[in-house]
Amino acid sequence: MTLHKWFLPHKDTHKKAHLLSWEALLIYVLLFVLLQVSFSVLGNIAPGILGTSSSIQKQRIIELTNIERAKLGLALVSENQTLDRAAEAKAANMFAENYWAHFAPSGKSPWDFMIRVGYRFVFAGENLAKNFSNSDDVVVAWMNSPSHRENIINGKYRDIGIAVEDGVLSGQSTTLVVQMFGTTDNLALAVAEQPEITRIPAVASLNTTSEKVLVDPFKVTKSIGLSLISFIVILLLVDMIVLRRRGVLRISSHHLAHMAVLSVAGAAILTASPGNIL
């Protein structure tokens, strides 16, 4: 069997290239499913090998949050150490109970973490993010989501607490960002306490940079998926051109329709980002 039969239509029978046959398509599907299953199994048997590395800065998130508030003429939020502790407790609990949600499987709500550290609020809110590589992308994603944006630009909030924690979630190493907003039940007291609250040593806002070398399942899946789709589109195009040059009409599925669907899928994959918000 010569190599060109794999990539070009048969010169006598004009049958499709082997790599475009339905059998080949079935193999691509199965191999891709196998890749996904392998990631899932690897995540369970060797937690921490898979994941993303990030350079998210706590202070940058606060700064970007305040930039968005300032744009709307809202009062800036100040970092509150108590709320920081609540956010850290929430992140630690997400890793401990292995969940990605506002409410823990054990029933703990975001408010429980605030109350437990002694933050008595009248208004409070929470934004979550994971798998982002930098602070700017996190805030952009939140601002693009109406419900998260509502928290960021809520004029009722005075305090902000942030936790940027590395850990293993569902078998994958990740960086969780917990952003908590609130206003204490005594606004006058809160304002009076602000200078003390914002006196946080610079070390508290050090970059949380993960330097682990990891296999990023998102990047691998995206690269393989995009390569596979591009490869099929190129083969379809070559097949169409070769048949046209030969002046042959073949009864088969329609290449242009396949190319249209695969191109839309390719565009979605190309613009996909690994970050998730909640």
Place this chain on the structure above:
Amino acid sequence: MKKVLLQLHRYNFFIIFGFALATMFAVLNVTTLPQVQFLLIMSLIFFYLSWALIYHFLDKSLSLEVMLEYILTALLSIVVLYGVLL
């Protein structure tokens, strides 16, 4: 009904391309909402499979192998998109 379908058959490429183009535009406008992107492409895939069935029926070229190629192309798109977007 068949007369209408035959008339549409003349414009089959415009129909599938129009739908794909509209989906592409929508998908690129909701890049921060992967679940919405996935649903949009699922609707395109549903349309693509229906289009294939009608097109090949009217073209008298409908066969299991032909439909298998459409189904597997659709399945490949779904599997890859599920892995990347969701």
